Structure formats: structure tokens, C-alpha cells
Amino acid sequence: MSTHAATTVTSILSVDTITVRFAGLTALDNVSFEVADASVHAVIGPNGAGKSTLFNVISGVYSPDAGTVRFNGTDLTSRAPHAIARLGIARTFQNIALLNTESVEDNLLLGRHLLTRTGFVAAGLRLPRSRNEERRHRARVREIAAFVGLAERLDIPVGTLPYGDQKRVEIARALCLEPALLLLDEPAAGMNAHETAGLAHLVRDIRDELEIPILLIEHDMGLVMGIADRVSVLDFGRLIADGTPNQIQRDPEVQRAYLGVDGAEPGVH
Numbered sequence: 001m002s003t004h005a006a007t008t009v010t011s012i013l014s015v016d017t018i019t020v021r022f023a024g025l026t027a028l029d030n031v032s033f034e035v036a037d038a039s040v041h042a043v044i045g046p047n048g049a050g051k052s053t054l055f056n057v058i059s060g061v062y063s064p065d066a067g068t069v070r071f072n073g074t075d076l077t078s079r080a081p082h083a084i085a086r087l088g089i090a091r092t093f094q095n096i097a098l099l100n101t102e103s104v105e106d107n108l109l110l111g112r113h114l115l116t117r118t119g120f121v122a123a124g125l126r127l128p129r130s131r132n133e134e135r136r137h138r139a140r141v142r143e144i145a146a147f148v149g150l151a152e153r154l155d156i157p158v159g160t161l162p163y164g165d166q167k168r169v170e171i172a173r174a175l176c177l178e179p180a181l182l183l184l185d186e187p188a189a190g191m192n193a194h195e196t197a198g199l200a201h202l203v204r205d206i207r208d209e210l211e212i213p214i215l216l217i218e219h220d221m222g223l224v225m226g227i228a229d230r231v232s233v234l235d236f237g238r239l240i241a242d243g244t245p246n247q248i249q250r251d252p253e254v255q256r257a258y259l260g261v262d263g264a265e266p267g268v269h
């Protein structure tokens, strides 16, 4: 027997033989992979590869035709989106979904509504217990805003912020759920180089300081290769590769999938 104990990587999310069909089209075909705890895990693939469908299965928007998704051992398959959020999976969307005329603080407070016991109606009536609860939530919202770099922007209507800051508000709102796993859907889309660099920092900080694992869909290969611990590659609904960024960049099937679509290698952007 070996004297060296194998390093065990705990997995927080298991995607197990997931298949999703839309009419005649197989959007996900028997897809399996694991997301390790304390990791940044990227899902990449050409347009139409099945990435959004995968997120929609994990977050409960779609029920798969076959397979299971387990989160910390709990079967998520066919649970409703709000039940999955309550279990600790928070997500952001491709298009910013915030209340533009409301302040950063109010948008973040709304992100905590699943965690409130007395609810915001009771808070509006200023009942003593709800006042205490509201105070706690406001304090936590301030901490989270400071963590993402928005401490000075709490009173500003979200719609007037620069795009990169609006994306930060979205991520902060997801963090307000105190998630055990964060799903980010194309967080760098529409960002300039400076904003993307800031996002890379933030994602690393969420993993390293908050110790929240992150699963992200992203087309910006520079960002993916720079921050991901592991990368899963989808092509026409099939998982064609799963490995470290280095392994993925050298994988001939991955290169073929990208060259076949738009002439770009995943390592070159």
C-alpha cells in the first residue's frame, strides 16, 4: 500500500449524464463533469454548443430528459429555480437584470429577500423584529458592496453606473444570497479590457477570500485561461474535453471545434 495519501478533491457539483432535447435537436448529449470545491470552473464552446442550456438545467429552468445534477450530494434535478437558489446556488444572467431606477443598495437588498424571515412588507410597517432584521441585512449589503468595490456607490441608481459597475452590482446581488456556488453567465460580455481585468480580480477574490466556487460560461479565452482552474468544453451538445487550461489549449479536438467554427484557437484571442 502506498504511504502517500491521494489528494482528495471534494466536488460541490456533479453533472451526471445530462441529456436535453428540444424537438429534434439534442442540446446536451450525455454530459458529465464535476465542479471541485474552491475552484473556478469554466464552460466554453462555440455558439449553440449547449452552455446556456447547461446553466438552465443546473439552475432549474429546464428539466433534463435524462441524467442528474447533484449539489453537495442533494439531487437538484426537477427542483424549481427558487428552491435551487434557496439551497445555495446563485446566478447572474447574460443580460443585466437589475432595477435600473433603484439604488445599488436597494438592488442588493432585493438579493437578500430569500433570506429574510419577516419579509420586506413587515419591514415597511417598521415592526421591531423586522427593524432589527433589516438593520442586519443592510449591514451585510454594505460589506458585500465594499467587497466588490462599490462602497461609494450605494446610493446611486444602478442605471446611471458605467457598464462594468452594473455587472459588479449583479455579481454582488448574487453574493447577497450567501451562495455556496456561484454561476456566472458570460460575465465579461460587453466589457472593455480594463473592466475585464477588474472582473478577473473579483472572481479570484470570490474564490480565495469568500471561498465560494464559481462555474462560469465565458467566450473571452484570455479571461478563461487566466482564471480557470478547470475548463469543460462543449461542442454540439457533447463534452469534448475537460481539463486544466493548459490541457485544453493543447487538445486537438478543442482546436478542431474552434477552427471549424470561426478560425480562432481557444488559446488565442
Ligand SMILES: Nc1ncnc2c1ncn2[C@@H]1O[C@H](COP(=O)(O)OP(=O)(O)OP(=O)(O)O)[C@@H](O)[C@H]1O
Pocket (backbone or CB within 6 Å): 022, 025, 026, 027, 045, 046, 047, 048, 049, 050, 051, 052, 053, 054
Ligand atoms: N428553448 C429552446 N428551444 C429550442 N431550442 C433551443 C432552446 N434553447 C436552446 N436551444 C437550442 O439548443 C442548442 C444549444 O443552445 P444554447 O443556448 O445552450 O447554446 P450556447 O452554447 O449557450 O450558445 P451561445 O454561446 O450562443 O449562447 C442551440 O442549437 C439552440 O438553438
